[in-house]
Amino acid sequence: MSKILLKNATIVPLDDEDTIYERASLAIQDDRILAIGTIPSDFDPDDIIDLSGKIITPGLYNAHTHAAMVFARGYAEDMPLDRWFNEGIWRLESALTRDMVHWGIRLAMIEMIRGGVIGFADHYFYMDEVAEAVVESGMRANLAWAVFGHEGGEVGITVPETVDFVKRWDGAANGRLRALFGPHSPYLCSDQFLARTAAVAVREGIGIHIHAAETEEQVKASLLEHDMTPIELLHDRGLFETHTIVAHAIHVSPVDIALMAQSKVHVAHCPSTHLRYAMGVTPVPDMLNAGVNVALGTDGAGSSVALNLWREIRLAVVMQRQARRDPEALGGLTPLIMAARNGAQALGFHRSGKLRPGYQADLIVIDATQPHYHPIHSVSASLVWNTEPADVQDVMVAGRWLMRDRKLLTLDEAAILSGFHEALAEMMARPLGQFKKYDVG
Ligand SMILES: [Zn+2]
Secondary structure (H helix, E strand, O other), X not given: OOEEEEEEEEEOOOOOOOOOEEEEEEEEEOOEEEEEOOOOOOOOOOXXXXXXXXXXXXXXXXXXXXXXXXXXXXXXXXXXXXXXXXXXXXXXXXXXXXXXXXXXXXXXXXXXXXXXXXXXXXXXXXXXXXXXXXXXXXXXXXXXXXXXXXXXXXXXXXXXXXXXXXXXXXXXXXXXEXXXXXXXXXXXXXXXXXXXXXXHHHXXXXXXXXXXXXXXXXXXXXHHHHOOOHHHHHHHOOOOOOOEEEEEOOOOOHHHHHHHHHOOOEEEEOHHHHHHOOOOOOOXXXXXXXXXXXXXXXXXXXXXXXXXXXXXXXXXXXXXXXXXXXXXXXXXXXXXXXXXXXXXXXXXXXXXXXXXXXXXXXEEEEEOOOHHHOOOOOHHHHHHHHOOHHHEEEEEEXXXXXXXXXXXXXXXXXXXXXXXXXXXXXXXXXXXOOOOOOOOO
């Protein structure tokens, strides 16, 4: 049994009361939080860590990414989304290798852990590689094997194979892994395929992670073909009858928002990608007011360039304030709650995302002593507006340190960087084809 006492820290548990503890202690027993503030007198720690000048918060969740795609960072810049898919990413991905995913996911995890991200919802290929990497790293993850389905069958793996994948990994690594279905989107998957995926998901009790309503053109095309918005279509075809994460949901109507609230859909909002590709503004405050669980994601580094949740936190706020001419939008700790608490819910980790006795010891320690952190008039303002990934000093998942004093404890950074570049060189030398075509017109 391991017992750790963290003391003299500023603790921001992200609870319902917005409590902030000053010079306080947090007791950890095995994988759980035992107490915050008042520590039981018989608690006899094996390790006592003084965290003066440091802030403890729950770890962050990246609610939508294609993590291994770090290989595409900066590959297809300054173009509209259709050309980004057709001329950039889907051509590059025609050369994708299992080895690239093996090393790409590890590089992505280094970036995420170093930035205080403890879990991610991943939507990609060769997902057994990703699952094994998650087991090794100590992170949490919710994994979806991306499938492009049409009437003739599926590109990549089939529905029965995806069921096997989910059964293999959901609940593995002491519950650190969740797995679900990953149909790509209503604009790339046929109607029949979506309905079939939903039927199997509901029957087998499996969740779904899908992209939808990214552009106005997608909404127009869906209305023309089905007389329904993409969100109405997903609802109608049964995709909301299970635990569902919808990535983007930018162009949504009040009816779409009501449907998502009613169906307890989780939305993954990815500000960097939306802004960089001029895709529009997700009505996040309206969704939150309606009771939709909105979490934050980076999307893949091919579109967002970085897996930096602190950047997403700030962009989420400034995007709403500018678009709504409302300087009070998403104030206080709201964006941090979206990144931690809402992310944990979206990924299906129900005892994570806030610090509370009995919850998992999933936390990060932020070094608030750096020059850009002085002075601290408001802990919540400093956390939201001043924290950079490099300020994250320690990362703990389920009571186990993944990083201490900026030193990674589960991943070998030098070996991963060299393996990554070798796999990348090999992939870049392969001939490029056309993996898929984006055409919603
Ligand atoms: Zn995506």
